[in-house]
Amino acid sequence: MIDSATIELTAGNGGDGAVSFRREKYEPAGGPAGGDGGDGGNIYIVSTSEMSTLIDYTFKDKYKAGNGEHGGKNKKFGKKGEGLILKVPVGTYIREKESKVIIKDFKKDGEKFLIAKGGRGGKGNVHFKSSTRRTPRFAQKGSLGNHIEVILELKLLADVGLVGLPNVGKSTLISVISNAKPKIANYHFTTLDPNLGVVKVDDSRSFIVADIPGLIEGASEGIGLGDEFLKHIERCRILVHVIDISSSEGRNPIDDFETIKNELKNYNEKLIDKKQIIVLNKIDIDYNNNSDDFINKYKNEYDIFKISSATTKGTKELVNKLTEELSHIEKKAYELEEEVDESFLEKYYNREIVFDLNFMKEDNIYIAYGKRIENLLERINFEDYDSRMYFEKTLRDMGVFEEFTKMGIQDGDIIKIGQLEFEYYE
Secondary structure (H helix, E strand, O other): OEEEEEEEEEEEOOOOOOEEEEEOOOOOOOOOOOOOOOOOEEEEEEEEEOOOOOOHHHOOEEOOOOOOOOOOOOOOOOOOOOOOEEEEEEEEEEEEEOOEEEEEOOOOOOEEEEEEEEOOOOOOOOOOOOOOOOOOOOOOOOOOOOOOEEEEEEEOOEEEEEEEEOOOOOHHHHHHHOOOOOOEEEEEOOOOOOOOEEOOOOOOEEEEEEEEEOOOOOOOHHHOHHHHHHHHHHOOOOEEEEEEOOOOOOOHHHHHHHHHHHHHHHHOOOHHHHHHEEEEEEHHHHOOHHHHHHHHHHOOOOOOEEEEEOOOEEEEHHHHHHHHOOOOOOOHOOOOOOOOOOOOOHHHHHHHHOOOOEEEOOEEEEEEHHHHHHHHHHHHOOOOOOHHHHHHHHHHEEEEEEEEEEEOOOOOOOOOOOOOOOOOOO
């Protein structure tokens, strides 16, 4: 099962505003009529219960929404860029790649999350007409869409998790009590994919059960694929230990149980606090009555069921017990151990769009810098006189020249704005 993927997301850029003028029969020198550019497309991530793996994101790792169209003449607005909707399984959470901060955790079917917002369309020249500027020959450029790299990680979101060593009968059990149809064989090694099934109790009650691939000793330290499987247990509300009580593999059932219990504890001590039920499977071939010794040792600590997945003996009683226990356990057990920072995304993008403005003097050069300056420079056409005049007026409105005056600027001193350098005169 593919349960992790890294993807790069780029929302659409906003379209540029248009420079245009009316050209009517009796108004040859009509006013500005340039329309606005369209906003860039957004990227959303939506959770769905119809998916159980992130395999789609192993074939493609870069996604880009559509750009907004440029504005047109006669005040025609550009079309908004086409957005993207990416689907992930319920139980997926999103980390920002660089910081590793979790920014979203999908716990329900149908949750929709805006992960990258499209850039704003630029305003057409119709917006820049004033009493002193009758024919503005410039317009705003569209702004860039958000860009982010994230890691998608999936932890199965199941009510009940079946755990145990390889070949103890977990796959057979899940096929008997649920609608799951796993491949079943007498494997002496662990299967590679968890299986999910829905156990339908009656018309109004059901629950999800996960067959976690067989663990081995040392799984919590990464031996085999154990650490990959153990993370899927964290979200289960009940853990069911499936034990081969017949010793058909030549192992001691008590040793098997202690091995798995230790691996759970070593991986995450909080797993031991979950409700745990023991299932002694293959009771129909327990010729040495191993179940007696096992029950005598653990009967005061755990609920123990004797079943045979092959004959379905005891499985109905097990399902009834699981249904009863689940009715008492809050679904907060689904929550991640890690904290989700719901405000991170806004702060992350604000690194690029926050309207900061800073000043400094270096080698007798007066410098203004910050995102307010960068955003302004992106939208100016320095080949156009009116656009340059708009740039100067905006600097004055932002208080740039006032601040430089406080710093002691004199006529003839050099000002640096971005990569531009020019002399200052009052």
